Amino acid sequence: MATIRFRDTIHNFIAFEGKEVDLIDAPVLQRLRGIRQLAMASLVYPGALHTRFDHTLGVTHVAGQMADALGLDTEERRLVRFAALLHDIGHGPFSHVSENALERFANRTVLPAGQKKEKIHELITVHLIENDKRIRDILGGDDCKRVIKLLQEGYGDPVLRGIVSGPLDADKQDYLLRDSRFCGVDYGVFDIHQLQRSLVAEQHNHAQELMIRLDGVHAVEQFVLAKYYLTTMVYRHRVRLITDQMITRAITLGIEKDSIPTLQKLYEFDGSPTFIENYLGWNDSRFMMTFGHDAPDGSRCKLLLNRLNQRWLLKRVFHLPVKEFTAEARERLLDVGKPANNELRRKIELAVASVLKEEFNADVDADFVILHSYQIKSARESSRNDEASILVSRPGQIPSHLEKESTLFASIDERLSDQFVEVYAPVEWADHTDRDRRLARLAQPLKEAIQKNLPGIQQHFEL
Template identity: 25%
Template sequence: MAGKGTKIFRDPIHGNIRIFPFELNIIGLKIFQRLRCLKQTPSVAYVFHSANHTRFEHSIGALHVSEMYARNLDIIDPEKELLRLCALLHDIGHGVFSHQYDVTVYREIYPEAEHGHDKHRMKIIREYLPEILLNTYDEAELERSIKLSGLGKYLTSSVDETIRTIMNKIAEILESEGEVFYNLIHGPFGCDRMDFIKRDSYFSGTCHYGGFPLDRFILFSSIRDDGNGNKILCYSSKILDDILLLLINRFQMFKNVYFHKTCRALDLMLQQILRYSMEPLNLVERTVNLEEFEKLNDNSLFYEILFCFQDSGELKEAHKLIDRILRRDLYKTVIDEAELPTQEQIKKYTASGFLKMLAENRKAALKKLYEKEEGDECPRLFIDTPYEIRMNPLQELLKSNIDIYDETEKIPKKYNEIERERSFKTLNVESFNIYRLYTLSDTEREKLISYARSIMKRKKPKIDTQI
């Protein structure tokens, strides 16, 4: 039975999800409702036809997983409610076409940020949410919601001050990488990843890639002392096999779904649409202005370009790309290769830098061979180097400051210690990297494919890795 002021959301992944009053206040805001119009995986639905779920459903699901963690770890209010709110708001900063906005528009706004949506999230939480909550609801309702949601500890004589305090605490958690609460949200087994793998695999029709036992990760999680007086998130040595299963599930989702060659063709086209429309549609300015940002979503941008555009250069190109997507006339693969860079190559270039260099070399060689043999200009080629997929549990856990709790010795240990002591060898593959070359259509692909095969038979281009 739902408590006073709460509602039950029915979810295909987790069943009934309880939502508390202050969370409902936030969910009712336009800045949150826009997540209904941001697909979780914008390109995947063109290959896996039922993958039309959104960031809205995922945010509700992540909130539910955070509640499961809080109950198992005996986290009580107000900290429990802060954790739930962090999960609810963790994707609030995503832009049009999700991660494609990060590498285009957000790259202009936050050039130093790896994930611009995380930076924008902080701006929304700290600056915008307090303002619009107070403008949307009367103070008495907000005060009541805060009390009923377990946040009464933060109430002062000023509701404005109370809400700003709560939002600052949420932002602090989401910025505290390596800390326990951060890892419960964004860690390798945090509620974000746990929900999106389950949800994306379900809606993509690949449920077998979401087969890891979520309940065991929750049940065998604990908060321990690291021996230096610091709290650390641990997972029991009893679930070592489950950890491997989750990493394999994640790997298969990236390899077969997110990085599917046709999905990535769509991603390239969506990136180009954003680049073509960025200046004529003032996307940078409209993103910085949060009142304008809440009007931007996947649907609105398509509509704006299709029906409101003027017949000008860049916007006309964006219009052509959308028209091609709607006809499912997508870019075609010419070269599709996986590569495992050596440690020397990673040290000098980084994995992604090395892959881009290799792809540029392949592109140049293909262009040169085609123009030499055909005596004509080479068709357009586009490079795609999806980001690195980490496969080694040690890489994942060390980066996140998460330990394995040895159930025999009753102490936290690093993953590699457990691995050595038990002769428990995991995956040898440290990362998985793909690079591809695309061209505009089947016609261009047919022109290029024989030359591409010839290029790929050659010895790999030599790239200097000396430091």
């Protein structure tokens, strides 16, 4: 049985053997070398050049460590490591940034009923595990089915599921440390060894579930806070948000206005083998070369991508907490990025462009004006994310929840989540003084332009 070792930046020497080695050498895994973990974050954090491939190896190593800490048998350990190796193979260029375009342009009408509400990149992952000849030859049909069940809802063992996808999963444990290291920050650092020593599998609701020991609460607090601070300081960094939105808008313009056939084929998912075969041929560099450098002059998509290549970024001209708007406006603003609200978003962006044209005494291309809203969950809410709450083992008693056992999180009001509305636009200012003066003048007119174009909202009021 072949064994290989990698010298990993985060975990030092990590080992893989047998079928794991064969999977790593498969084209669907090697493709991840060309997809950066944090898209264009290197424009603000120059070291953030790590890839989905690096991360995948790290997640697999951590999944194995968790299995060992929990005392899982050889077969269970093998299964969670296979799932970890394959969990990201459905990602497109620029990782999560592609998800927005896939969700917007997928042809869901042709998908089976059970897939119409699934995330597209997850459907691509399942399709690859089911149909990629190299993967099936390596794992065999039965293991492919088991891995798919583990990556989807419904697998019978909550402990294995918790290692692969849950509030304490191997994915989070790796990306917090990896993203911190490559961004050159300490926000995501936590004691991974103490966290793993705190893991335990115990009976709850008629099944074994992943929990932490009571004496591991502080280690989990550190982990959750690391996730909160890295989200706040890196994933929601102003430049990171702008670059992500520029890529997303470039794709949208390339499909809807430029009608670029190659771009349409890349994002109009229909579940067909033809789509998958084409999709697997793309990574970050091919995307930028094809739709940036090689695209026809005058292409709206090319203009935005070339701005990214030159680090000629859109400017943030508006930033305001959602709570500063009327109660009626808040929910609409938080949903403004959803495909169902495309017309509303366009209407607001046209109004914003008009205000900016008056301020800067120059034409402002509304196609490049981007309205964006986002949320930063409270540290307490971050302990759950979209998954179940973290369970705390209490021997001889019913398991408790982290929020009840943690004095720190009990003191945090869960409602204290931050929600913001921002606008990015193709404008310039002479210097910081000019910027501050213009932003002060624009604050009220832009707020009114946004609010008055929301359906059913007439009221204007002062900042």
